[in-house]
Amino acid sequence: MSKEYDYDYLVIGGGSGGIASANRAGMHGARVALIEEGPLGGTCVNLGCVPKKVMWYVAEMMESLHLYGKGYGIEMKEDPVFRYKQMMENREKYISFLHTAYEKGLASNNVTHIKGRATFVDESTVEVNGQKVSAEHILIATGGKPKRLDIPGGELGIVSDDVFRLEELPKSIAVIGGGYIGVEMSGIMHALGVETHLFVRKPAPLYNFDSIICEGYQAISENEGQHIHVNKTVVRLEKKSEQTYVLHFKDGTTHETEQVLWATGRVPNTSGLNLETAGVNLYPGGYVEVDRYQNTTGDKIYSVGDVTGRAELTPVAIAAGRRLSERLFNDKKNEHLDYDNIPTVIFTHPPIGTVGMTEEQARDLFPDDFIKIYKATFTSMHSAITGHRQKAYMKLVCVGKREKIVGLHGIGKGMDEMLQGFAVAIQMGATKKDFDRTVAIHPTAAEEFVTMK
Numbered sequence: 001m002s003k004e005y006d007y008d009y010l011v012i013g014g015g016s017g018g019i020a021s022a023n024r025a026g027m028h029g030a031r032v033a034l035i036e037e038g039p040l041g042g043t044c045v046n047l048g049c050v051p052k053k054v055m056w057y058v059a060e061m062m063e064s065l066h067l068y069g070k071g072y073g074i075e076m077k078e079d080p081v082f083r084y085k086q087m088m089e090n091r092e093k094y095i096s097f098l099h100t101a102y103e104k105g106l107a108s109n110n111v112t113h114i115k116g117r118a119t120f121v122d123e124s125t126v127e128v129n130g131q132k133v134s135a136e137h138i139l140i141a142t143g144g145k146p147k148r149l150d151i152p153g154g155e156l157g158i159v160s161d162d163v164f165r166l167e168e169l170p171k172s173i174a175v176i177g178g179g180y181i182g183v184e185m186s187g188i189m190h191a192l193g194v195e196t197h198l199f200v201r202k203p204a205p206l207y208n209f210d211s212i213i214c215e216g217y218q219a220i221s222e223n224e225g226q227h228i229h230v231n232k233t234v235v236r237l238e239k240k241s242e243q244t245y246v247l248h249f250k251d252g253t254t255h256e257t258e259q260v261l262w263a264t265g266r267v268p269n270t271s272g273l274n275l276e277t278a279g280v281n282l283y284p285g286g287y288v289e290v291d292r293y294q295n296t297t298g299d300k301i302y303s304v305g306d307v308t309g310r311a312e313l314t315p316v317a318i319a320a321g322r323r324l325s326e327r328l329f330n331d332k333k334n335e336h337l338d339y340d341n342i343p344t345v346i347f348t349h350p351p352i353g354t355v356g357m358t359e360e361q362a363r364d365l366f367p368d369d370f371i372k373i374y375k376a377t378f379t380s381m382h383s384a385i386t387g388h389r390q391k392a393y394m395k396l397v398c399v400g401k402r403e404k405i406v407g408l409h410g411i412g413k414g415m416d417e418m419l420q421g422f423a424v425a426i427q428m429g430a431t432k433k434d435f436d437r438t439v440a441i442h443p444t445a446a447e448e449f450v451t452m453k
Helices: 016-027 042-047 049-068 084-108 180-191 211-223 314-329 359-365 415-427 432-436 446-450
Strands: 007-012 032-036 111-115 119-122 125-128 131-140 144-146 172-176 195-199 227-229 234-241 244-249 254-257 259-262 266-268 301-303 344-346 352-356 371-379 391-399 404-411
Touching (some): 007 016, 016 032, 016 042, 016 131, 016 314, 032 131, 042 049, 042 084, 049 180, 084 111, 131 314, 172 180, 172 254, 180 195, 180 344, 195 254, 211 227, 211 359, 211 391, 211 404, 244 259, 344 415, 352 415, 359 371, 359 391, 359 404, 391 432, 415 446, 432 446
Parallel strands (some): 032 111, 131 301, 172 195, 195 227
Antiparallel strands (some): 119 125, 125 131, 144 266, 244 254, 344 352, 371 391
16 A cells, blocks of 8 residues: 555545445555545445434334234223423434444544544545545545425425434425335324325326335325325425414315425535545535546546435445445455445335335336236235235336346335345346246245236
8 A cells, every 4th residue: 555645545524335335445455545524334334324214113112012012912091101301312312323333443543533524625636624635535424414395485494414413303294205215204203193285296296116116105195094196296385473384285275284394305415525636526516426446537536426326325425435435445346336236224104125126117127028027915914814904015127038137126024024035136147037936935925926827
């Protein structure tokens, strides 16, 4: 490694991707520093996956008792009491534990943690806390942040970051946006007893997902009392009183609510980095331009994670960051992340799991007679004896004479945990015949994927 620089590897951003890449480089003997101005862990640990999943768990518990308890003979003489502040305190203790774990992990790999904000001076130098720091290789892993609609009153309401700072739950909330964050947050709020309305400007929530996901999500949500409003474009938000907001829509309708949550997408954290000085190009929207090896247009400058706008998922940032360090510091010259067949789960109620092509994507690529679709819609056993029956929706997308499985999609109880194994099989090139000759595990919902006809 070159001695003319302060470090071999400088990582800007202490989120999942940055930490993973820094640790892997350190394991291979590189001199590494990581710059982060906020708490370690980035969005995922502090304002995303981790606190969201905690809230999802408690929401699922409350919802299960409410919807299915009576059918299983569970008698509750009084409604269960949810102590929101206690949950918040326990959640923050767990996040603090993760901060400590990250610090120990960096230290164990001899990674120097610099607390501050970095600004590029040139292609190999940044300034942080008034000091210049140089490195032969630099990684940009600064993540993203929620955005608001650019409309009158857009500054009102809250974004997803603010949800985890609420001291108490509102009595009512309007969630604007039909993507991951919108459907997850509206599901959590509804399950916790908040009067929740989800407003989507497209014909359905999760509009870009497979048709069976759109169909299943909307059917299940409406059956369980969620309020979903489609083809609704917000044009103005006004504050009517201290605890009342009024949403104004393009079609002339209005909606009053105690709280408004903007779930209208995210933007990359690239402003203020002075990237033009380092020769790093940005795509429209501010995302860092990268190639398949995570190289930017700057010399020996790389980028991973949400700031690149590619598959904005925590495990993707981690995988890309680790592979990059293997390439740079472990002589694996061709190591890079394959962005095909990335499995993902949306923590709705029940959860959604998806990997590979949607049916619609497959039909854009292949002739109809080359495609075979298998579907199953059924009442999962977990609700079969209860008065409230919840359906599950599943689909396999197959192509070619061998019926290679190129897509698997489902919404239903347990879909979050069952997806990982199926994703491995699809990554290995599994066919429908491979699924057919696999013995089903009964009684489970997962067996539907290997018994579809």
